[in-house]
Amino acid sequence: MSHKYTNALINxxxxxxxxxxxxxxxxxxWHPEVLKRAAEENKPLLISIGYAACHWCHVMExxxxxxxxxxKMMNENFINIKIDREERPDVDQIYMDAIQMMTGNGGWPLNIVALPDGRPFWGATYLPKHNWVKSLEQLIELYKTNPDKILGYADDLERGIKAINLVENKEETVSYSLEQLSSxxxxxATYFDTFLGGYKRAPKFMMPNNIDFLLHYGTSQKDEKILEYVNTTLTRMAYGGIFDHVGGGFSRYSVDTKWHVPHFEKMLYDNGQLISLYSKAYAVTKNDLYKKTAEESIAFALEELADENGGFYSSLDADSLDENNDLEEGAYYVWTAEELQTILKADFEIFKDYFNINSYGQWEENYVLIRDKSDKDIAEKHNISVTALKEKIDNSLGILKQERTKREKPRLxxxxxxxxxxxxxxxxxDAYRYLGxxxxxxLALKNATFIQTKMKKADGGLYRNHKKGKSNINGFLEDYxxxxxxxxxxxxxxxxxxxxxEAQQLTDYTIVHFQDTDSKLFYFTSDEDDSLIRRSIETNDNVISASNSIMGKNLLKLHKVYMDKGYGDLANEMLKNVQGNFDQNAQSYSNWLHLVLYKQQNFYEIAIVGDDYKSIGREIAQNYLPNSILVGSPEEGPIELLENRYSEGETLIYVCIEGTCKLPVQSAEEVLKQL
Structure with a gap:
């Protein structure tokens, strides 16, 4: 196909x-030579940031x-740079901070105008054509006639961008206590929506790390109210339209309070985290809904996002072509009542009750499938067994899935x-561990091998990206x-x-190339990367946990295995320098809070040595034991916890705290008693 225009992005x-x-x-x-050319030509940068599944990015394009x-106007007056925020989160973080400082809001597409050196002085998200043109004309005029004013804006913003990311090295040595954590x-909890789950607001994001911590907290503290909230949230999300009942997998967020109408893009990062969360919740509750939700989310990822080499692709678009060949958000996923009645025939009546083909489930002229009753309630209403109900619903969903293949799929x-x-x-x-x-x-081993062989650099570091055999961006802290x-x-x-x-080697690599020697936290970018306005330190847990909070947990766990390497001291230093934020903003530090529970309660090293080490390990692992790490070998092992533990003809299990062990036992049941 021939095109009238082709620009540098083709490469x-x-x-x-x-x-x-x-x-x-x-x-x-975004390349250093592009910024250099902007300086030579004295042209401002017009930086537009988005991602493939972003609806408003497509609209603005x-x-x-x-x-x-x-x-024509953009080409004559600016050096125009397009950035995929998922490839370059380092650049996106800085300009997102900038626009939030300028306007109080953020989002994508994120459009920034900056000096040739990258310092921003104006920003906006989506703008319709008229507003876009008018804004750019005013900026061009200002850049030409009053450059000092623009320099002043840029200087002020630069100071602000750097200031909001500072992490001081705190002198305090007092650990965050369980009493403080409870408070x-x-x-x-004052923000919890205890009826519909999530928070009392719309839109609703799923926030897996929030619920993951609360599951840990609720089980360890035996807090029934917290566990009830966790279960309400997990059930309502699995019942909601945010979960694709036909094809499995979760969309990114719902626009309403009842998890009904999603922003229909499906992201790998959401589904990976939610598979983990629902698997753990199943281990705690044995609720079949949680198991089914995890299984169907894995099936979705395998069907839609799996690369044949073992990697997983990033996302499915929110938009797809409708019957009029127009791109429309959700077109692939929604149904009319007439369609459903025609397709499902005699089973439509039960299906209608099950998935609310009524005013509760209606969205504009269509229906987004949403549940609000248990299988038992629906079965009783229709005077059939739960087993018969499940068969009918599964059969109906299978028919709809087949019907959906006739539609144009969302872009990948x-x-x-x-x-x-x-x-x-x-x-x-986690799905293997808890679902069995x-x-x-x-699948996990295939994916891990893919990462090890395709995403690893010659120097032992990681690449960020991969497509068709090509990787060209250094890994960021979140990758490690x-x-x-x-x-x-x-x-x-x-x-x-x-x-x-492998985990230890990558950890040592991050300490060398990413660590801030003052705060002991880690920079988001390696010391080998080109410098930006600032070298960011990410501490807030968002939809994905902060890279530093994940590293803190990693270091503490590695300390339990390699006690002489100083990993535990590092984790403690990191925690000390962020714990001042926990009192008033726990939800934004939820992944960090696991570390408080690890430190303030017993954390167990469970060492299994002997012929049956794998089968006993499996038996122990299927229990939800967040404050533990499992190690095992058939004989004397290659790590300290496994040394001098072997007794011929026996499989012995040692429950230890900081390397000090109780008397060995020989069954998983006895281990659970010792815990």
Missing amino acids: ETSPYLLQHAHNPVNWEA HECFEDEEVA AVENW DDKILTSWNGLMLQGLV DKSYLE ASVIEAYISLYEVTFDIKWLK
Whole structure:
């Protein structure tokens, strides 16, 4: 197919950047030589940041960036840079902070105008064509006639961007106590929606790390109110339209309070984390809904996001072509009542009750499938058994899935990102650990091997991205943190020392290349990367946990295995320098809070030595034991916890705290008693 325009993005691998390769705008990717040219030509940078599954990014592209007159004005006056935020979260973080300082809001598309050196002085998210053109004309005039004013804006913003990311090295040595944690959770709980789950607001994001911590807290403190809230949230999310009942997997967030109408994009990072969360929740509750939700989310990822080499792609778009061949959000997923009645025939009446084909489930002219009653309630209403009901519903969903194949599928973002694959790997490991399906371990090993062989650099570091055999961006801290965490977990279910060694090697690499020697926290970027306005330190847990909070947990767990390496002291220093934020903002530090429970309660090293080490390990691992790490070997092992523990003809299990062990026992049941 011939194109009227082709720009420099044609040389990139990101699907989002390639979507813009035939715009009349002379887009460039973010490269040092582009900034150098901007300085030589004394042109401001116009930086537009988005991602492939972003609805409003596509709208703005169509309205502005495909328009020849708009492109002409942009090309004449700016050096235009397109960035895939998923490939370059380091750049996105800085400019997102900038726009929030300028406007109080953020989002994508994120459009920034900056000096040739990258310092921003103006920003906006989505703008329709008229507003976009008018804003750029005013900025061009100001840049030409009053450069001092623009320099003043840029200087002020630069100071602000640097100031909001400072982490001081605190002198205090007092650990955050369980009493303080209880008070922080109590304060946090005032925001809980105890009827519909999540928080009392719309839109609703799923926030897996929040619920993951509360599951840990509720079980360890025997707090029934917290556990009830966790179960309400998990049930309502699994019942909601945010979960794709036909094809499995979760969308990114719901626009309403009842988890009904999603923003229909499906992201690997959400699904990886939620697979992990629902698997753990199943271990605690044995609720079949949780098991089914995890299984169907894995099935979705395998069907839609799996690369044949073992990696997982990034996302499915929110938009797809409707019957009129127009791109429309959710077109692939929604139904009319007439369609459902025609397709499902005699089973429509039960299906209608089950998935609310009524005013509760209606969205505009269509229906988004949503549950609000248990199988038992629906079965009783229709005077059939729960088993018969499940058969009818599963059969109906199978028919709808087949019917949906006739529709145009949402576009796929087929780049592979290391950190998101780490999250998916963790999900698969947890699914194997708690649900017991061996195929999940096979998938996990295939994915782990992919990361080890395809995403690793010659110097022992990681790449960020991969597509069609090509990787060209250095890994960021989140790439290392999520992979290290998943490798440690993979070791616990396989006892293959290779994964523990990989985790340790990557940890040592981050200490050399990412650590801030003052605060002991880690920078988001390596010391080998080109410098930006600032070198960010990420501490707030968001939809994905902060890279530093994951590293803190990794260090503490590695300390339990390699006690002489100083990893535990590092984790303590990191925690000390962020714990001042916990009292009033626990939800934004929820992944950090695991460390408080690890430190303030017993954390167990469970060492299994003898012929039956794998089968006993499996038996122990299927229990939810967040304050523990499992190690095992058939004889004397390669780590200290496994030394001098072997007794011929026996399999002995040692429950230890900081290397000091209780008398050995010989069954999983006895271990659980000792815990």
